Every structure is written in C-alpha cells, then in structure tokens.
Amino acid sequence: MTGSLAGPSIWSRMMSGQTGPVCVVLIALFALWYVGAIFMNAPTQIDKYTRADQTWTTSQLIEDTLAQERPILPAPHQVAEEMYKTIFATKITSKRSLVYHSWVTLSSTLLGFGIGTILGIVLAVGIVHVMTLEKSLMPWVISSQTIPILAIAPMIIVVLGAIGIKGVVPKAVISTYLCFFPVTISMVKGLRSPQVIQLDLMRTYNASKWQTFWQLRLPSAMPYLFASLKVAIAISLVGAIVGELPTGAQAGLGARLLAGSYYGQTIQIWSALLTAAFVAAMMVVIVGWLERRVLARMGVKP
Amino acid sequence: MTLKEVVNNVASMPASKDAVVDIKNLSLTFQTADGPVYALSDVDLTINEGDFVSFIGPSGCGKTTLLRVIADLERATGGDISINGVSPEQARENRAYGYVFQAPALLPWRSIERNVTLPLEIMEISKEERIKRAHDALKLVELNGFEKKFPWQLSGGMQQRASIARALSFDADLLLMDEPFGALDEIVRDHLNEQLLKLWARTNKTVAFVTHSIPEAVYLSTKIVVMSPRPGRIIDVIETDFPRDRSLDIRETPEFLEIAHRVREGLRAGHSNDE
Numbered sequence: 001m002t003g004s005l006a007g008p009s010i011w012s013r014m015m016s017g018q019t020g021p022v023c024v025v026l027i028a029l030f031a032l033w034y035v036g037a038i039f040m041n042a043p044t045q046i047d048k049y050t051r052a053d054q055t056w057t058t059s060q061l062i063e064d065t066l067a068q069e070r071p072i073l074p075a076p077h078q079v080a081e082e083m084y085k086t087i088f089a090t091k092i093t094s095k096r097s098l099v100y101h102s103w104v105t106l107s108s109t110l111l112g113f114g115i116g117t118i119l120g121i122v123l124a125v126g127i128v129h130v131m132t133l134e135k136s137l138m139p140w141v142i143s144s145q146t147i148p149i150l151a152i153a154p155m156i157i158v159v160l161g162a163i164g165i166k167g168v169v170p171k172a173v174i175s176t177y178l179c180f181f182p183v184t185i186s187m188v189k190g191l192r193s194p195q196v197i198q199l200d201l202m203r204t205y206n207a208s209k210w211q212t213f214w215q216l217r218l219p220s221a222m223p224y225l226f227a228s229l230k231v232a233i234a235i236s237l238v239g240a241i242v243g244e245l246p247t248g249a250q251a252g253l254g255a256r257l258l259a260g261s262y263y264g265q266t267i268q269i270w271s272a273l274l275t276a277a278f279v280a281a282m283m284v285v286i287v288g289w290l291e292r293r294v295l296a297r298m299g300v301k302p
Numbered sequence: 303m304t305l306k307e308v309v310n311n312v313a314s315m316p317a318s319k320d321a322v323v324d325i326k327n328l329s330l331t332f333q334t335a336d337g338p339v340y341a342l343s344d345v346d347l348t349i350n351e352g353d354f355v356s357f358i359g360p361s362g363c364g365k366t367t368l369l370r371v372i373a374d375l376e377r378a379t380g381g382d383i384s385i386n387g388v389s390p391e392q393a394r395e396n397r398a399y400g401y402v403f404q405a406p407a408l409l410p411w412r413s414i415e416r417n418v419t420l421p422l423e424i425m426e427i428s429k430e431e432r433i434k435r436a437h438d439a440l441k442l443v444e445l446n447g448f449e450k451k452f453p454w455q456l457s458g459g460m461q462q463r464a465s466i467a468r469a470l471s472f473d474a475d476l477l478l479m480d481e482p483f484g485a486l487d488e489i490v491r492d493h494l495n496e497q498l499l500k501l502w503a504r505t506n507k508t509v510a511f512v513t514h515s516i517p518e519a520v521y522l523s524t525k526i527v528v529m530s531p532r533p534g535r536i537i538d539v540i541e542t543d544f545p546r547d548r549s550l551d552i553r554e555t556p557e558f559l560e561i562a563h564r565v566r567e568g569l570r571a572g573h574s575n576d577e
Contacts, residue, residue, distance in 0.1 A: 197405055198409070200401075201403065204373055204400075205397065205424045205425070206394055206397060206424075215420065215423070216409065299413065300411070301454045
C-alpha cells in the first residue's frame with residue numbers, strides 16, 4: 001500500500017483516536033435502524049396497499065415505510081425531525097416542548113441525586129465508623145435494592161400524595177431511593193481504602209477519628225465517590241422517569257413516554273427516549289468533568 | 303511524706319534520669335488461629351537520651367514489633383515499658399516521638415510541604431508556624447525547593463527523606479525508624495545514612511532504628527541490639543564508641559570490622575537454634 005509508505009494514512013490516523021471508532025459504530029447503528037424500520041413497518045404498509053387495491057414497487061415500499069405516521073419503528077430522520085420540532089421550534093414554556101418536559105424531569109432528578117448523594121455518604125460514614133451500624137444497616141441497604149422500583153414507585157407517590165406532598169418531591173424520593181445505593185457501597189469501600197501504614201501514621205500523631213476522617217479517609221475515597229456518582233446520576237434520571245409514570249403525570253419525559261404509548265405515537269416515544277438518553281449522557285459528562293477538576297486539584301498524576 | 307512514700311517514689315523512678323525508653327522483662331504474644339505466636343519474650347533494654355540504637359536481626363525476630371510497642375502501635379502482653387517515664391500510650395498522646403515507616407506513606411493529594419505540615423495541622427499549630435517549621439524540616443533533609451511538588455514527582459529516596467522531614471517537623475526528641483532505607487539502593491542508602499548521622503549530631507535526638515543491614519547498624523549506632531527469632535528476644539547489646547561526627551570511611555577501620563564481626567556472630571548464634 002502506498003499510503004503506509006507515505007506515513008500513516010487518513011484512515012489509520014482517524015482510527016487511532018476516539019472519533020473514528022465512535023463514528024463507525026454510529027453509522028452501523030443507523031444502518032441497522034433503517035433496515036429494521038423498513039422490515040418492521042413493511043407488513044402494515046403492504047396491508048395498506050392491498051386494501052387500497054394499489055400496485056407498488058420495492059422502492060415505493062421502502063419510501064413509504066420510512067414515512068408512516070404511526071410506524072412500529074420510526075426511522076431516525078422522523079425522530080430527528082420530531083425532536084427538532086419539539087426542542088427548537090416550540091416555545092420552551094409550551095406543554096409540547098421537550099425542553100419543558102426535560103426540565104421537569106431534570107429538576108426532580110437533580111433534587112433526588114443531591115439528597116441521595118448526601119444520604120449515601122452519611123450512611124457510609126456511619127457504617128465505616130460504627131460497628132453496630134455496619135451490622136444493622138448494611139443488610140437493609142442491600143435488600144432495599146432487591147425490591148423492583150416499578151413496584152414501589154406508585155406506592156411512594158400515593159403515600160406521599162395522601163399526606164399532601166406532591167409535585168417534584170415524590171419523584172425525587174424515588175430517585176434518592178435508587179441513587180443512594182451505589183454511593184453508599186463505593187464510599188464504604190473508599191473510606192476503608194487508606195493503607196494500614198497511613199492509619200498507623202495518623203495514630204502516631206494521636207489524631208482524632210474526625211481528623212483521620214478529614215485528612216485521610218475522605219480524600220482517599222474521592223475516586224470511589226466520583227465513580228459512583230456517574231452511576232448515581234444516570235439511575236437518578238431513571239428514577240425520576242419511573243416516578244412520572246404511575247401518576248399519569250401531566251409533565252416530564254416519563255409523561256411524554258406514557259402519553260405516546262397511550263395514543264400509539266411511536267415517534268413521540270422515541271424522541272422522548274432519545275432526549276432522556278441525551279440528558280443522562282450530558283449529566284455523566286458533567287460529573288466526569290467535575291471529577292477531573294477535583295482530582296487534578298488534588299495533585300493526582302495526570 | 304512518710305519514709306515509705308519516699309522509698310516508693312524512688313523505686314518508681316526511671317532506672318536512670320536520662321533513660322528515654324526503659325523496658326523490663328517485656329513480652330508480647332499474638333493469639334492466632336494456629337496457636338500463640340511469641341513475638342517478643344523477656345526483653346530488657348534501656349535507651350538513653352542522645353543514643354542511636356539499632357535493632358538488627360532476621361525477619362520475624364520482633365525488631366519491628368518492639369519498635370511498634372514503643373510507639374504504642376502494639377500493646378505488650380507482659381512486663382513493663384516506659385517512655386520518658388510514662389506509658390507508651392501517654393507518650394503517644396504527648397506526641398513524644400516521630401515515626402518513620404518502611405514506606406514513605408506520603409499522602410498523594412498533598413504537596414511535599416503540606417505532607418510535612420500534616421502532623422502540625424493535626425496538632426493545631428498556626429499556619430504561619432506550620433510553614434516555617436516545614437521549611438526548616440525540609441532543609442534538614444536537603445529537600446528545600448521541592449515544597450510545591452507532589453509525591454509522585456519525587457524519587458523513592460526523596461520521598462523517604464520527605465517522610466523523615468515530616469517526622470522531624472514537630473520536633474519530638476525521640477525518632478523511631480522502621481527500616482526507612484530498606485527499599486532503596488546501596489548508593490542512595492549510603493548517602494541517606496550520612497545525612498541521618500549529620501542530622502542526629504546536629505539535633506541531639508534519640509533514635510531507635512530498625513535494620514537488617516549489618517554495616518548500616520554498625521555505622522550509625524552508639525548501641526546495637528542484636529535480636530533472634532522464635533521467640534523474639536535480645537541476644538546481644540553492643541556499645542560502640544565512634545565519634546558522633548563519623549564519616550563513611552570508618553567502615554574500613556579494624557574497630558568497625560570487629561564490631562561487625564561480633565554482630566554477625568550474634569546473628570549466627572541466634573539462627574543456629576532453628577536448624
């Protein structure tokens with residue numbers, strides 16, 4: 001190959017980074033999606049032709065399967081068009097705007113994430129420092145996650161609603177319920193990560209438990225904390241969406257999903273779904289950025 | 303004060319008024335699943351002010367354990383031990399000693415300066431004073447100029463020097479060192495030994511130093527404690543009288559070789575019980 005003699009070819013240069021491989025996977029996914037859409041939607045389209053006594057060609061069939069109003073699997077460009085319409089072309093105060101619905105979901109996600117993170121850290125601190133708490137709390141922390149969230153979410157909404165707590169808080173409670181868990185587990189491990197020699201060192205200084213916590217245990221736990229926060233923020237969003245389903249909620253990405261499935265609006269479902277995925281990805285990216293900033297300030301070897 | 307009380311007071315006084323560490327009939331037994339392990343048995347030792355005492359012996363002879371008992375990181379199961387006339391626990395609470403571990407154990411998220419000021423922060427000393435003392439301590443180990451570096455930016459030998467500076471920063475009179483140069487190569491080790499001696503001569507601290515190197519022990523010490531395993535015990539205590547400001551050249555003198563020979567003989571005698 002002449003390209004390899006003249007130095008790395010464009011292809012190998014592109015593939016050596018991250019962009020190239022990601023693009024290839026993305027293209028493959030879109031191709032698969034289109035093929036899927038054609039095959040999934042073809043039977044109903046052919047049905048339609050037959051009833052209308054219409055003759056059809058393959059190219060016409062393909063074109064029509066990708067432009068149905070309520071397809072079984074909408075094509076990527078249909079979803080993109082819907083997303084553009086509901087994100088950019090609609091006023092964000094409108095009930096039809098995905099920005100509005102995203103914000104509704106995001107607000108309970110962030111509230112739940114905040115409470116869940118604090119709760120998770122507090123539980124971990126207790127478990128690490130108090131022997132009794134480890135014995136009594138740890139089994140409950142673990143068994144809390146064996147209950148399906150779909151089963152417990154409606155009860156939380158109903159119970160909290162009965163005592164007059166409505167709106168963003170019940171959804172945030174469900175997010176909290178999901179996201180404290182990874183934080184607790186990681187922080188227990190992180191707070192216990194200092195080496196024996198480092199703990200001995202603190203002992204020779206006659207450091208108090210509190211000083212050992214601030215100077216040694218907490219900084220040692222930071223990498224563990226951020227790893228768990230990335231998981232926590234993503235499942236916190238899942239919690240908020242699940243929390244929007246049982247109420248037949250009027251607003252939020254979960255409500256859009258539910259309304260879409262009521263009326264067979266598959267395009268609406270898919271655009272809500274992709275928006276949710278995008279929001280989750282953005283939040284994970286933000287946590288990752290924060291992680292790099294904090295660890296860099298802590299002098300971690302780049 | 304009755305006569306009896308006076309007698310009691312005299313009896314409870316340390317053996318010598320200069321004794322920094324006074325150990326009598328000390329033993330330590332670990333209870334393990336495989337039965338008791340006699341880590342230390344019948345240890346008698348006095349370390350006087352200004353002494354440089356080396357503990358030497360094969361692994362498992364209890365030299366590190368003995369140092370950890372002095373530091374109150376382990377508790378003896380029998381006998382008596384006093385540090386500056388009080389129990390090891392009180393001595394630790396008084397921050398009577400600085401401890402240097404086998405590994406530097408620097409906190410990776412703190413700069414060298416802030417690693418050195420860590421004990422001072424815990425002792426709630428003012429920030430101004432902390433920085434001044436860190437500066438002085440780093441100068442003693444010739445690490446001035448590296449204050450803002452992080453541990454990973456320093457070599458192994460420099461990291462261990464930083465950890466010595468940290469142990470010096472709060473100016474305890476007693477320095478406990480557990481094989482501090484064990485992981486370093488011969489050349490770095492020689493250099494650090496020289497620096498350590500200079501530091502000792504200058505500060506008049508009392509040093510207890512664990513090692514498994516005979517030349518290192520003989521070169522550094524005023525008193526060499528030879529230990530033997532199973533059970534961990536002292537089999538010989540050798541006093542040396544090299545001048546305080548000795549140089550590496552003394553390692554070629556007949557006196558040095560004679561003492562090294564005696565240490566080696568002691569170690570061999572301790573070992574012969576095994577075979």
